[in-house]
Amino acid sequence: MNFFTRSKQIQQQKHCQQHSECLSQEGGRLITALRKQVEELEEKLLVQTQEAERLRSELGATDLEKHLELLVVENERLKHELNACKSLLPQEAPTLACAATDCPHSQRESRLADLEQQVLEKGNWAEILSRQLDESKRYAAEMQRQLEESKHHRREVEQQLSARLRGCEEALARQATRPPQIKYVTERVELDSPGSQQDLAEAQAKSANLQEQLSLQRQLLRELEVQLHESQRTSTQLRAQILVYEGEMERAQGQLEAEMQNLEDEKNRVIEEAFVRAESEMKAVHENLAGVRMNLLTLQPALRTLTCDYNCLKRQVQDFPFMLEKAITEAKQEICQVIGEVSSANQELLRKYKREMNLRKKCHNELVRLKGNIRVFCRVRPVCQGEQDSAENMVSFDPEDDALLYLSNKGKLMTFELDKVFHPQATQEEVFQEVQSLVTSCIDGFNVCIFAYGQTGSGKTYTMEGVPKDPGINQRALRLLFSEVTEKAPDWDYKITVSMVEIYNETLRNLLGDNQGEKLDIKMNPDGSGQLYVPGLTNFTVKSPEDINRVFELGHMNRATACTNLNEHSSRSHALLIITVVGFNSSTGHRTQGKLNLVDLAGSERIAKSGAEGSRLREAQCINKSLSALGDVINALRSRHSHVPFRNSRLTYLLSDSLSGDSKTLMMVQISPLVSNMSESVCSLKFAQRVRTIELGNTPRRQWEISSTSSSPTHDSLEPDSPPVTPVPLPISRASSAGSTLSSSSKTPGARRRSQSQLTTGKSKHAHIIT
Numbered sequence: 001m002n003f004f005t006r007s008k009q010i011q012q013q014k015h016c017q018q019h020s021e022c023l024s025q026e027g028g029r030l031i032t033a034l035r036k037q038v039e040e041l042e043e044k045l046l047v048q049t050q051e052a053e054r055l056r057s058e059l060g061a062t063d064l065e066k067h068l069e070l071l072v073v074e075n076e077r078l079k080h081e082l083n084a085c086k087s088l089l090p091q092e093a094p095t096l097a098c099a100a101t102d103c104p105h106s107q108r109e110s111r112l113a114d115l116e117q118q119v120l121e122k123g124n125w126a127e128i129l130s131r132q133l134d135e136s137k138r139y140a141a142e143m144q145r146q147l148e149e150s151k152h153h154r155r156e157v158e159q160q161l162s163a164r165l166r167g168c169e170e171a172l173a174r175q176a177t178r179p180p181q182i183k184y185v186t187e188r189v190e191l192d193s194p195g196s197q198q199d200l201a202e203a204q205a206k207s208a209n210l211q212e213q214l215s216l217q218r219q220l221l222r223e224l225e226v227q228l229h230e231s232q233r234t235s236t237q238l239r240a241q242i243l244v245y246e247g248e249m250e251r252a253q254g255q256l257e258a259e260m261q262n263l264e265d266e267k268n269r270v271i272e273e274a275f276v277r278a279e280s281e282m283k284a285v286h287e288n289l290a291g292v293r294m295n296l297l298t299l300q301p302a303l304r305t306l307t308c309d310y311n312c313l314k315r316q317v318q319d320f321p322f323m324l325e326k327a328i329t330e331a332k333q334e335i336c337q338v339i340g341e342v343s344s345a346n347q348e349l350l351r352k353y354k355r356e357m358n359l360r361k362k363c364h365n366e367l368v369r370l371k372g373n374i375r376v377f378c379r380v381r382p383v384c385q386g387e388q389d390s391a392e393n394m395v396s397f398d399p400e401d402d403a404l405l406y407l408s409n410k411g412k413l414m415t416f417e418l419d420k421v422f423h424p425q426a427t428q429e430e431v432f433q434e435v436q437s438l439v440t441s442c443i444d445g446f447n448v449c450i451f452a453y454g455q456t457g458s459g460k461t462y463t464m465e466g467v468p469k470d471p472g473i474n475q476r477a478l479r480l481l482f483s484e485v486t487e488k489a490p491d492w493d494y495k496i497t498v499s500m501v502e503i504y505n506e507t508l509r510n511l512l513g514d515n516q517g518e519k520l521d522i523k524m525n526p527d528g529s530g531q532l533y534v535p536g537l538t539n540f541t542v543k544s545p546e547d548i549n550r551v552f553e554l555g556h557m558n559r560a561t562a563c564t565n566l567n568e569h570s571s572r573s574h575a576l577l578i579i580t581v582v583g584f585n586s587s588t589g590h591r592t593q594g595k596l597n598l599v600d601l602a603g604s605e606r607i608a609k610s611g612a613e614g615s616r617l618r619e620a621q622c623i624n625k626s627l628s629a630l631g632d633v634i635n636a637l638r639s640r641h642s643h644v645p646f647r648n649s650r651l652t653y654l655l656s657d658s659l660s661g662d663s664k665t666l667m668m669v670q671i672s673p674l675v676s677n678m679s680e681s682v683c684s685l686k687f688a689q690r691v692r693t694i695e696l697g698n699t700p701r702r703q704w705e706i707s708s709t710s711s712s713p714t715h716d717s718l719e720p721d722s723p724p725v726t727p728v729p730l731p732i733s734r735a736s737s738a739g740s741t742l743s744s745s746s747k748t749p750g751a752r753r754r755s756q757s758q759l760t761t762g763k764s765k766h767a768h769i770i771t
């Protein structure tokens with residue numbers, strides 16, 4: 001080999017070495033730059049990861065997830081436990097069914113309930129956590145997005161790096177495309193210089209090292225690319241989700257907008273309506289305002305007037321206390337004056353009232369006196385069943401004069417004149433109508449006696465007591481008195497008391513008392529008033545209509561229990577119903593006291609002619625005695641005797657205060673229409689006619705002398721029966737033939753009228769007749 005070739009080879013070798021050195025320097029720089037960039041990227045990645053971790057940890061997403069996982073695990077565990085318990089239940093049920101509350105079954109049940117409660121609570125808690133996780137996920141997505149951006153940035157850097165790396169590779173490849181030169185040089189170096197060969201080997205080793213590093217870089221690049229793909233895929237998924245979310249958001253936004261539109265429309269409509277309404281209201285308000293303005297204009301003068309008035313009033317109010325004081329003083333004086341006047345007027349009225357009351361009483365008294373203080377009525381009872389045969393036209397009436405009665409006795413027509421004659425068809429009500437003025441006069445303070453007189457079976461009890469369905473005078477009188485005094489309340493305060501007495505064989509018996517056997521006595525009142533009273537006599541106070549029924553029931557019962565035959569007993573005894581009416585007028589201080597004696601007398605027939613003896617004779621004597629005494633008393637009263645023999649019998653003694661003075665007496669003579677009773681009927685009528693001529697009011701007004709001494713004429717009925725035209729045996733004193741003549745004489749109506757006028761105007765004539 002020549003020198004030239006050798007130097008050329010050496011130059012090439014040097015040149016190659018320089019080039020190789022340049023390449024290795026360039027490669028070293030590239031590798032350093034790559035490393036640096038990779039390190040920077042790694043650092044960035046690390047920073048990003050740390051940032052992500054930090055954010056995640058800040059948000060607590062991981063903890064929450066862990067917590068959630070823990071809860072899920074706990075939940076699962078509890079569910080397992082629950083299932084295990086449930087699986088135990090069916091096997092143990094038969095043995096546990098009848099166990100007590102502290103048995104394992106109940107414990108398990110309570111445990112089960114607890115577990116279920118816990119599961120429920122955990123579920124709720126899981127829901128809350130799930131919601132929180134969703135929120136964390138949303139935040140993580142945001143972070144992911146940021147991460148994506150950083151990755152994108154990293155990709156760009158990587159692309160730049162890979163571009164540069166490709167440049168290096170291409171340079172290396174170009175370098176590699178020249179191996180023959182290097183081989184040649186290498187061979188030449190081998191041939192020429194072992195130092196060059198060593199350098200070459202070192203350069204080759206360096207190159208190999210670079211190749212290795214390059215391959216590592218490529219592998220790293222591929223990994224990065226894989227990661228990049230992975231990130232891209234995730235990004236795509238996230239984009240898809242974002243699109244879904246955006247779609248949902250758009251839909252929601254659309255709904256929201258539609259809703260907003262609806263609301264807007266509604267709002268507009270409401271505003272329009274409100275506007276219209278406000279306009280109309282405004283219009284009305286304007287109209288009102290106009291009216292108010294008008295009023296205001298008219299009110300202004302009124303206000304001025306009012307202000308003026310107010311000022312006046314103010315002044316008056318200031319003066320008012322003085323005026324008031326003055327007015328009060330004047331009013332007081334006036335009131336005192338008026339009170340005095342009213343009081344004197346009241347006194348005057350009271351005086352006038354009392355005077356009027358007295359006048360009324362006097363007038364009433366006078367009226368009764370004009371009518372006669374002793375009035376005599378006659379009642380003819382109807383023919384009862386089985387009596388028809390013996391009752392043919394023996395009694396007749398004057399159709400024009402209800403005071404006349406005709407009796408056909410032994411072929412002669414006898415005329416009797418009384419105050420009133422009731423024919424057989426007269427009702428209880430009609431009879432009571434005629435006596436009720438007498439009854440009510442006892443409210444005014446009069447004493448009244450109503451006797452039922454007649455032979456046995458003539459209808460005395462029927463007239464006085466009546467029958468349950470059709471009560472007589474007794475019940476009607478008591479009811480009338482009760483209703484009258486009730487009507488007069490509250491001006492008058494009345495007290496009605498009732499006594500019931502029976503006089504049998506001159507013995508007084510209390511019919512309303514408890515002790516039936518007790519004999520009562522009549523005594524002078526120890527208070528010195530001169531009044532009589534009966535010690536032990538029951539006074540029953542009547543406060544209601546029911547009390548009236550009770551009184552009669554009790555009286556009837558007591559009378560019935562004391563005898564074996566009530567009908568017979570009642571024929572032989574006098575029954576007295578004594579009603580006392582005491583009144584007080586609280587406004588006038590006026591007091592009244594009246595007594596009503598309702599007497600059902602014993603039979604008046606002449607028993608002696610029947611030849612009675614023993615107890616019947618005694619009964620007859622007692623009846624005769626009392627009826628004669630009654631006749632004597634009336635006779636003495638009529639004759640104005642200073643002595644009236646009240647004490648000759650229990651009956652007259654008991655009734656003494658009701659037969660004298662202003663007292664009023666009614667004798668109801670009962671007549672039987674039967675032929676067989678004709679002579680008794682004549683006797684009764686004669687007695688009645690004589691009684692009628694007596695006037696109690698004509699007797700001197702002084703305390704009647706109560707004496708046992710009396711002319712004491714025997715009852716004529718005890719005398720033998722006498723012919724009708726001769727002096728008839730009469731209940732009162734000695735009956736004169738004149739009376740009989742007058743009564744029995746059959747007169748023409750004209751003659752009878754004359755006789756009546758004589759009776760009315762010339763009482764002395766009657767007195768003469770009777771005496």
Ligand SMILES: Nc1ncnc2c1ncn2[C@@H]1O[C@H](COP(=O)(O)OP(=O)(O)OP(=O)(O)O)[C@@H](O)[C@H]1O
Pocket residue numbers: 380381382384424454455456457458459460461462463567568570571572602603670
């Ligand atoms: N006005 C009348 N209407 C209908 N029946 C009457 C009437 N008067 C009396 N009687 C009847 O006649 C009968 C006798 O009457 P009552 O017993 O009243 O007579 P009396 O005179 O009271 O007899 P006594 O003296 O024996 O008590 C009774 O059956 C009664 O019902």
